[in-house]
Amino acid sequence: MNIASVIVDVAVRQTDRPFDYSIPDMWREVIQPGMRVIVPFGPRHVQGFVLSVKEEPESRKLKPIVEPMDIVPVLNEELLMLADWLTKESLCFKISALQVMLPAAMKAKYSKHIRTTGEAPLSPQMQTFLNGREEAPWEEASEAGLLPDVRKGVKDGSLDVIYAVRSKGRKKTVRMVKCVLPEAKLQEVIQSMPKNAIKQKEALQTFCGKEGEWLPLHETGISSAVARAIIQKEYVTEKQEEVYRDPLAGRTFTPDQPLLLTDIQQKAINPILEKIHEAAAQPFLLHGVTGSGKTEIYLQSISEVLAKGKEAIVLVPEISLTPQMTDRFKKRFGSEVAVLHSGLSTGEKYDEWRKISRKEVKVVVGARSAVFAPFENIGLIIIDEEHETSYKQEENPRYHARDVAIRRAQFYSCPVILGSATPSLESYARAQKGVYTLLTLDQRVNDRPLPTVDIIDMREELREGNRSMFSRDLFEKIKDRIEKGEQAVLFLNKRGYSSFIMCRDCGFVPECPNCDVSMTYHRHRHQLKCHYCGHEDTAPDKCPECQSEHIRHFGTGTQKVEEELLKLLPEARIIRMDVDTTGTKGAHERLLKQFGNKEADILLGTQMIAKGLDFPDITLVGVLSADTMLHLPDFRASEKTFQLLTQVSGRAGRHQLPGEVVIQTYTPEHYSIQLAADQHYGAFYEQEMMTRKMGGYPPFYYLALITVSHEEAIVASAEAAKIVANIKPELSPAAVILGPVASPISRINNRYRWQCLIKYKREPKLGETLKHVLEHYAKQGKSNGLMVSVDIHPYVLM
DNA sequence: AATGGTCAGCTG
DNA sequence: AGCTGACCATTC
Numbered sequence: 001m002n003i004a005s006v007i008v009d010v011a012v013r014q015t016d017r018p019f020d021y022s023i024p025d026m027w028r029e030v031i032q033p034g035m036r037v038i039v040p041f042g043p044r045h046v047q048g049f050v051l052s053v054k055e056e057p058e059s060r061k062l063k064p065i066v067e068p069m070d071i072v073p074v075l076n077e078e079l080l081m082l083a084d085w086l087t088k089e090s091l092c093f094k095i096s097a098l099q100v101m102l103p104a105a106m107k108a109k110y111s112k113h114i115r116t117t118g119e120a121p122l123s124p125q126m127q128t129f130l131n132g133r134e135e136a137p138w139e140e141a142s143e144a145g146l147l148p149d150v151r152k153g154v155k156d157g158s159l160d161v162i163y164a165v166r167s168k169g170r171k172k173t174v175r176m177v178k179c180v181l182p183e184a185k186l187q188e189v190i191q192s193m194p195k196n197a198i199k200q201k202e203a204l205q206t207f208c209g210k211e212g213e214w215l216p217l218h219e220t221g222i223s224s225a226v227a228r229a230i231i232q233k234e235y236v237t238e239k240q241e242e243v244y245r246d247p248l249a250g251r252t253f254t255p256d257q258p259l260l261l262t263d264i265q266q267k268a269i270n271p272i273l274e275k276i277h278e279a280a281a282q283p284f285l286l287h288g289v290t291g292s293g294k295t296e297i298y299l300q301s302i303s304e305v306l307a308k309g310k311e312a313i314v315l316v317p318e319i320s321l322t323p324q325m326t327d328r329f330k331k332r333f334g335s336e337v338a339v340l341h342s343g344l345s346t347g348e349k350y351d352e353w354r355k356i357s358r359k360e361v362k363v364v365v366g367a368r369s370a371v372f373a374p375f376e377n378i379g380l381i382i383i384d385e386e387h388e389t390s391y392k393q394e395e396n397p398r399y400h401a402r403d404v405a406i407r408r409a410q411f412y413s414c415p416v417i418l419g420s421a422t423p424s425l426e427s428y429a430r431a432q433k434g435v436y437t438l439l440t441l442d443q444r445v446n447d448r449p450l451p452t453v454d455i456i457d458m459r460e461e462l463r464e465g466n467r468s469m470f471s472r473d474l475f476e477k478i479k480d481r482i483e484k485g486e487q488a489v490l491f492l493n494k495r496g497y498s499s500f501i502m503c504r505d506c507g508f509v510p511e512c513p514n515c516d517v518s519m520t521y522h523r524h525r526h527q528l529k530c531h532y533c534g535h536e537d538t539a540p541d542k543c544p545e546c547q548s549e550h551i552r553h554f555g556t557g558t559q560k561v562e563e564e565l566l567k568l569l570p571e572a573r574i575i576r577m578d579v580d581t582t583g584t585k586g587a588h589e590r591l592l593k594q595f596g597n598k599e600a601d602i603l604l605g606t607q608m609i610a611k612g613l614d615f616p617d618i619t620l621v622g623v624l625s626a627d628t629m630l631h632l633p634d635f636r637a638s639e640k641t642f643q644l645l646t647q648v649s650g651r652a653g654r655h656q657l658p659g660e661v662v663i664q665t666y667t668p669e670h671y672s673i674q675l676a677a678d679q680h681y682g683a684f685y686e687q688e689m690m691t692r693k694m695g696g697y698p699p700f701y702y703l704a705l706i707t708v709s710h711e712e713a714i715v716a717s718a719e720a721a722k723i724v725a726n727i728k729p730e731l732s733p734a735a736v737i738l739g740p741v742a743s744p745i746s747r748i749n750n751r752y753r754w755q756c757l758i759k760y761k762r763e764p765k766l767g768e769t770l771k772h773v774l775e776h777y778a779k780q781g782k783s784n785g786l787m788v789s790v791d792i793h794p795y796v797l798m
Numbered sequence: 799a800a801t802g803g804t805c806a807g808c809t810g
Numbered sequence: 811a812g813c814t815g816a817c818c819a820t821t822c
């Protein structure tokens with residue numbers, strides 16, 4: 001008997017294991033590991049993934065697989081093994097690990113219908129409800145309050161319940177037509193057609209000289225009625241052909257040639273090329289200052305990989321997946337590139353994925369999830385801006401793309417390049433230890449000097465009577481650039497991208513009734529929305545506390561800056577980039593293009609504009625308040641500040657004109673600001689490593705965060721304490737457990753949250769122990785309303 | 799997650 | 811007896 005082990009699409013602990021199904025003889029040759037199948041599960045049908053297929057001599061009582069959903073496996077053996085590893089590492093459900101590797105379009109959709117069987121008479125109520133139909137959606141019957149009648153109907157055999165499983169992914173097809181007549185015969189037929197068949201004659205005329213050619217129907221201009229007629233007369237045949245939705249339709253790329261590498265670049269790329277040729281799994285940390293030509297190294301390494309007939313994956317942070325970036329890959333590798341980013345529709349992502357799966361492309365450029373691209377002969381994985389926190393997924397499975405990349409590279413014996421101007425401390429420490437090979441690009445291409453950086457002490461400005469948000473120095477420089485016709489970029493380093501409202505009289509800030517966070521203000525709909533639970537309210541015009549009408553909108557602050565700037569420099573042309581101006585699709589891109597075309601002198605925005613901005617005439621970068629994120633309750637605050645300031649400074653003077661950077665701050669003495677101004681990564685690393693060592697944080701310790709939530713704060717805190725007590729004896733004395741303490745966001749969706757942080761160096765039993773905790777609460781936690789989640793190597797400690 | 803089974807408690 | 815809602819075991 002042939003048996004398939006299947007993971008079903010039910011993401012709970014209790015079903016988080018394979019279920020065995022018999023394979024019907026007709027599918028015997030078809031069903032393979034890595035395929036999606038529809039299987040009966042309890043009374044319904046669900047999607048499942050085949051993990052393995054085996055043959056057993058004795059037959060046992062198993063339900064049969066209903067049908068396969070794929071013709072070929074969607075996950076190869078390597079990805080199935082990777083899912084295994086991911087499940088263990090992140091303590092997620094197997095089904096989540098499998099699902100995350102596929103485009104969203106391939107997630108199953110379920111629908112439920114009732115249908116008459118015709119084997120027994122319908123009840124009068126059902127007869128009126130169905131009104132002659134054979135089938136009706138379950139919801140419709142439910143809304144009509146007929147569920148008891150449906151039950152009866154199923155019992156007496158007059159009704160069936162149908163569980164349908166559909167894959168959302170629809171291949172887009174076009175109708176193709178071809179004339180089956182030889183050229184001579186075609187003319188004959190046209191002549192012999194009746195006089196009134198004008199359209200049909202016209203239609204057949206289009207096939208003249210196109211003997212044996214398939215034409216897309218929509219391009220021939222033949223209407224579907226006419227097509228039907230000539231197909232029926234068997235002059236023409238038709239077929240459906242799959243087409244890809246093309247996200248880059250209508251854009252052309254002028255191919256470019258590899259640039260000549262500088263000596264420094266050459267020195268950095270050599271070890272990479274060597275490992276590509278050896279086919280050795282070696283991670284590289286490419287530490288290159290901004291403008292040092294990292295991308296060209298990526299491109300030439302990929303060329304080498306393609307020449308060996310292998311494939312390459314390039315990960316970039318979502319925000320820098322701008323056309324500016326992807327165009328460089330398209331130009332060099334043309335149609336061999338697939339691009340995966342959140343701007344694509346579900347269907348477009350599905351199509352790009354299929355191109356990868358069918359090996360029609362050799363290079364993938366994409367955000368985090370592109371690390372799962374279903375290639376089978378990977379020769380190189382690149383992670384650009386490797387320090388970016390967006391590489392860590394914050395929902396299950398909570399994986400870090402860097403870890404997945406290194407894991408896959410091990411399997412394929414290929415190098416990984418982690419590139420950054422400001423590597424994460426974790427990666428740099430690994431490079432210091434020799435786990436990664438460090439490659440350094442310490443010069444900008446063509447020896448363009450790094451911009452000069454001035455730190456302005458805003459306390460000093462205030463003392464001298466300047467109450468504006470621009471220091472005199474920065475203001476003079478902005479004015480100077482406008483006069484010279486050069487461009488400036490101003491950053492407002494705000495902690496969030498969101499805005500809120502506040503009463504100016506009593507200081508009241510609307511908070512979500514379910515969560516302990518302030519509501520986000522959405523200008524276009526004049527609404528307040530909770531970022532955590534989705535609760536919505538209309539924004540008040542009067543303060544609910546003191547009835548004052550002085551309600552102020554605190555945006556990201558960019559609007560206020562713009563107003564003040566226009567007051568001081570009325571002639572300045574400003575482009576503002578924030579949540580309000582980039583809300584619509586493609587707006588981000590359009591604004592950048594305008595700026596690139598020199599339609600404005602000043603680009604003003606939050607950190608969202610820091611990435612990948614590369615225009616020749618930017619000669620001034622101003623950071624209005626460098627320290628806003630320095631004071632966040634996060635042990636990475638200094639690192640993030642340093643990274644951001646360094647990145648931002650790198651936007652200036654990348655081309656012929658030299659650049660200048662002005663950093664305004666209230667804490668000029670802070671090392672992350674000082675050292676960012678000096679562009680001195682090494683010193684920052686040393687200093688920050690000391691603080692991390694003292695605090696017992698990464699990279700000296702690993703972290704695991706346990707969050708417990710319950711409707712009652714007391715229950716949550718007591719249970720968190722219990723968990724700590726249970727875990728402690730399982731760990732070595734070297735492990736440190738902090739807490740339990742209330743989470744920084746102490747309530748979400750009316751549930752109080754308590755957390756404990758485990759710091760450890762080597763705890764082989766930790767994964768197992770935490771899994772037991774999760775299993776324990778899956779069993780009994782449901783009835784008592786407790787929820788427990790675990791994040792291994794967390795980035796967000798809220 | 800969703801379903802069907804079991805059982806206490808209520809109606810009439 | 812017949813029905814409803816709560817709980818809970820089961821899903822190859």
